[in-house]
Amino acid sequence: MISAVLFDADGVIQRPTIDWWSRLTSFVPADGAAFVADLMAAEKPSLVGKGDFREAVAEVLRRWDSPVSLEDALEPWTWFAAEPLVVSLIAELRALGIGCHLATNQQAYRRAIMQDERGYGEWFDQTFYSCDLGLAKPDPAYFRSILGTLEIPASSVLFIDDNESNVAGARSVGLHAEVYDLSSGVDTLTALLRQYELL
Template sequence: MTIEAVLFDADGVIQEPTVDWQATLATFLRPDQSADEFVLDLMTSEGPSLAGKGDFRDAVADVLARWEVTTPLAEVLSLWEQFAAVPEAIDVVQELRAAGVPCHLATNQQAYRREIMNDRRNYGQWFDRSFYSCDLGVAKPEPAYFKTILTAIDQAPTSVLFIDDNARNVDGAREAGLHAEVFHLSSGVPVLRGLLHGYGLPIATDGPEQGQ
């Protein structure tokens, strides 16, 4: 088995929220309203825009109207900006690339968040290529998402490893023929290093040596 490229998910793998966004969303509601149902409504409304269908901002506005939320749309949308890349995780990506292993971003995002990640924060500098679901017109866990990427990078599925924090997405990748593993940042970046090392990839299991 030779892994010739690695696909990394974004949320939960290389970046994490900087606020408790679900708790914040709950503050926008009346006491008699269910925060869990509100969050579910928002997540469901996001679905079409992840595949490039419809405008995420319009979808959120419709949810706020349905729940009679008076908080301005811009304030609600700002929660989707409250995240940050984890330097130790980015170091892993750069270490692999420096060793000659192509690394690609493979993430479900709507255009609003893609603009933040790709255009404002220049995530593309950390990866050989970036694949956002809203651009591909299909989202994980659909096997078609992964097959589109394989065609773009011209790799056989058995030569590619995919890392994601969502088991359903990992199952979709495996259905498409890729090697795939579940990892979440809460496990610690050393676990990610060990996982990659287990696939024979040129990565230090304890991080870069001091002074390098």
């Protein structure tokens, strides 16, 4: 009997609105892919609340001698939008008494946009951002931390994510977990929830 569902953010409830990859690779004259890889590596500590993401991006820009301003470099992290049909599904589940929670890896800069500017907290019973927990998926400790807060058994929780390794991490601590990608359509998510008799 599932009493709570954990939803990942990127690729599950929200998608990019602009081609951020092309934008980021344009910030240096050559070897844009390596530059973006450097940015992604620099972001990792802030995903678990260590270091400042803005400072990390500024350091990468300096290292690559990029002429782009820090604010312009940060802009691609704002290029996302939630899928209204998924938000409606979450509201439907909550109306049926199913606890719905956000479980996402984010640094504090993006967390503020999601939670404070765009009101994601209103859609969920609780939100679990990796930067707040000091733990990130797929670490099993991330999921154990959430279970400790919710005070419910792992067997009563369904976790939905577009990343196979995150799903494996959830399953390793006893959660029901399924791979779902928003690109496959909201009907696929509806069908998944019906498999667990949640709708």
